[in-house]
Amino acid sequence: MGSNKKYSGYKAYQYLEPGRDYKEFKLRKAVVPEWEYKVPLSKKEEERFEAFVVENIIVDLHEHPCQYPEDLNQSPDLPHEGRQFMAHEALSVSGLDVVFDNMLDGRCTINTKHGWDWMSTLHDLGMRLCDIAHQDFVIHCKRVSDIYDAFKQGKLAWIAALESATCCENEVDRIDVLFGLGVRSMGICYSENNLLGGGMGEMNLDVGLSDFGYDCVVRMNKLGMLIDIGHTNDRTALETIESSKDPIYNSHSGPGAIADGHTNGDEVLKALSEHDGLVGIGGAGYGLKTAKHPVGSIESYGECLEYCINLMGIDHVGCGPDSLYGDHQAHYAAFARRSKIDGYGHYERPGKKRRPGRFPKPTDVVDPGYVRGVENPNEFVNIARWMIKHGYSDEEMAKVMGKNALKLLERVWP
């Protein structure tokens, strides 16, 4: 990140009166010292790391950079309030220059139980933009030039991203509306199927891109909307890659060949790179689990990063950890608990087998309950520390931590 950070102390929604204008939640501290882990570096390596972060444009392809409630039982209640509390202060020392904020995504349940509806999506976006409009450090990034400006001025370029196009229902024009309102990256579908294609969480993973999904891909190409295959199944991913005239990306994934978690198979990853696309290595709350590192951490992250670099080439890999400023695993657990009492209407489907984990955790390995080393957006730069430790050059690191993403945006955005 360019030095000269322009953060002047702004806190989310401080132009309003808590309680009177919005329901207050006691939020957990953004970064918890007990959970911090930095890849240890020698003094010289430390100097190299500092210089690297200052000199290069650091692009985080997938985060939810907001504070979450201290009492995670309240997690499902916060979306009902319709406001996410961006962690402005934490972000100001994160080292990030660009962040793709995927907002409430699957938890965009502002107006409905299952979220992903048009009204809730607009509400989420509008509210976040109103917050951002009242301060000066985070800028709403809509063009590549905004990124260069942010870097020069010590600001953070904030990109509004949606993990799925479900809110568009069957209306292509809604993509135009979202683009106009400031969204610059959109997923095809979430883990569930929608009208565009098949999600990775379904029992039947054979569902590909629908005809309507194809219409949407064409429209997104015309608009200059970046397409994300973050939660699609592999077939939908492949068909999207084939159908898009522009290169696309998977903002948060990993190599299914060696990892459990949120992943794509080799075929998808190779197709992505062959079409000039990008994969952001992800992980979310449980991280990526491998045989060598059966508990998700910066180590398993690095292993997956390396695998993809070897498979796809250094020009086609980036980073999108999909973390947040709160207890991510407890957040999942809270939703799981509430789904049994809040009337979500989910049932155990006969024949739908839970995909067993391939890498059981040995009894002597500690699972801390979070992805150690890539636990929140401030640990993004830890990936650079890992890469230094593992012999990558500055040029290679610059590509993975930002330049590859910039190249993609330069090609896709208008």
Added chain:
Amino acid sequence: MGGNKKYAGYQSYSYLEPGIDYKVFKFRDPLAWFWLYPLSKTEEERVEEIIEKNILIDLHVHPNPGPDDISQELDWQREGRKFIAYDALARSGLDGMIDWLGPCHAITKRGWKWHELIDTLGMGLCDVEHQDFVIQCKNVEDIVEAHETGRIAWIPAIESATHIENEVNRLEILYGLGIRSVGICFSESNQLGTGLAEMRDAGLTDFGYDCVARMNKVGLLIDVSHSSDLTAMDTIELSKDPILASHVGTRTLTPTSRMFPDDVLVALAERGGVLGIEAPPNSTVTGKNPIHGLESFMEHVEYCIDLMGVEYVGVGSDSYYFDHVGEYLEGQKLRKTAGMGYAKRPDQGIKRLPNTNMDPESLRRLKYVKGLENPTEATQNVARWMVHHGYSDQEIAKVIGLNALQLFKKVW
């Protein structure tokens, strides 16, 4: 407007395929009735310099072309895409313009719905995002930058807060999505207050007050152009920030409910607000100048400068790039044929001030308001008229934009 205009020929939605991605309508020439107030050679040179040096802002425009065949209007609205007449705007000299979204009846019969508004706003923004001459204006710096780089700052606004129903938070969402000014209500009442056309004036509601308070906190500029007298007064008194009457005039010269009485105008100015004088067909006709045009309009401007002070008057032409009279006449027809549910309310013994003269014959005779008919000519013609009538450079600069800019600085 600064020279070096950056318009490079972009047409709305040219990143899409007509017919396939959007329904095509044959538009009327946006400048079919373009007319500039005649000046002598020296006056011409002077006005050119004034326009070049100063920031020009029209407080109320609708910079969209419309169908040649006015009977297609409803179908065109339903398409949900407003086009912008970029080439016409490039000839306007404007640096800033407030573009007021209204009913946006893309989907429902009476319009003014939340989802229609967001669709219309988003679609317009998408168009603007694909070119570089019109820039989305979010703050005062954007207007200054537009002036310095030969572009136009486009300020999205809504004529009435009807779309928010009874939800205060929606004001913030609108601000986030780009809206910078909100009218309290239209000529019909809504949950915030009484509209100017209503029989009984009950002023600002309690919910309306909650909205005024929230708009002050968020930094939204409040507009009362279509509010009743009491609603306007309540809003002026209760708003911590100065407010806007983007497109009105004086009832003293035009005795209709559409105009404000002197006490409202004086109160508006006393609290630092600005009045934009308007020119929709027949709105600002006067006894002295019964055919609506630049002369009757400038009578309003002069009266209000005298009453309120030159710092509080501006231009809010409410001009169109398509047939305004035609739209009124079509609207009158639709009220009887499009099943919108308008019923004739019997006289309940309360005397209503007449609204703007909408007699079809009068409108047909007028045809259009010469000199103030479209955004390209309106503000320029005000400057030209004022040059010819001996106003100073400073006075002209204030009326054609500086007053507006100062108001934005105080509120945004």
